[in-house]
Amino acid sequence: MTEQNKHHKTPENQPELPDDRLFELSPGERVRLNIDMPLLARDQVKENTGMNGSMVAIVNAGEESFMIIDYRGNDGYDDFFVMNDEFYDDPSRGAIGLSNQSNKVTVGSNYHDDIFKYEHNIAPRHFEVRYLDGDIIVAALDKKDGITIQARQAELLDPNDSLVDFEDNRTEAIFKRSKFRLRRSREREKDSSPHGYYKGRPVVGRDLDHFEGAVSMGGGSREAIYVDDTEGNLVKHAYEQLRHDVNDFEGMDEAQILTIIKDYTALLMLPNEKKTTRITQQYYGDKLMPLSLMIRNRTGVCRHHALFVAYTIEKLIDDEILDGKIRVERNKIPNQGVHTWAAFYPSDARDGEDKIIVDATQNFVGTVAEAEADRHWNYRLSTD
Incomplete structure (x- = not known):
């Protein structure tokens, strides 16, 4: 990184900037x-x-030129914005928000072309802005001549320092699709659904702790799966059947109960990607699809398994069979894909290390450390 005391290009409509420094970053810095x-x-x-x-x-x-705006202290979801001149002409374009839950924006011709026009010499992955632990970090990516940054003060980071190398805020991707932004901002104050509502149903995310009637959505526009827990449907019936078949839950420990739930879910909805796609594709475009449809067809994948596991554990918590809280979690790991699972946090859990993963798709029940030792999926989140 080189540092110069001179001005560089200023976005249109902006006043002349005060004395600042120009930092030049090479790719990788x-x-x-x-x-x-x-x-x-x-x-x-x-x-x-x-x-x-x-x-x-x-x-x-x-x-x-792209501006980084500190928006903290305002009503709303985002703490910072990355924006360019397009915002002046059309506020629906030219700006992407950063928050603790959506903490990275990649700028380049392969990203966000619905927000930025990218008219002038932009690489496919030119740079990224991250919001981590209260800091704003800017990285030059794959452009030969790097980037320059106008800022009062910037600290060059050690390239060996690790940042989170997986994406674990998949729920946030839902709200990057513009048609959901206003709906969430209007409903956000309702504590019962920290991730907002879709068609009147709470949206499943890592902070939701109740799943009756909740809807699980994807970062991409697939089916919107909801838990149709009403009298006589297959979700409720499946839970009641489990309670009937296993009438001695009270005499079991947590590991035994969670293993039974995992095995029961895998048999209830046999993992089959192709069959699942045939059933769900008619609901693509965020059309509501009941979870009972997957139970009726005896198939499903991780997103369906995790939802039923979470619903079942929630019911057992309500019935005082289990003591703790249940969450649905997901992440995306480069070259491996996206995965969703249920995580049970016992009442005495200290942090994410003590959570118990219940993954019917990958036939696993255990802690994050046990999963790593057995070479299962990397269930870690940036908040663990």
């Missing part, structure tokens, strides 16, 4: 920005963009 020393104060940014936030930095990539 990354810096931590000092977000407490903005380039422009809130009143100046609001006057020119309409946004009530301070400008932390400007990233110049090719011939394009």
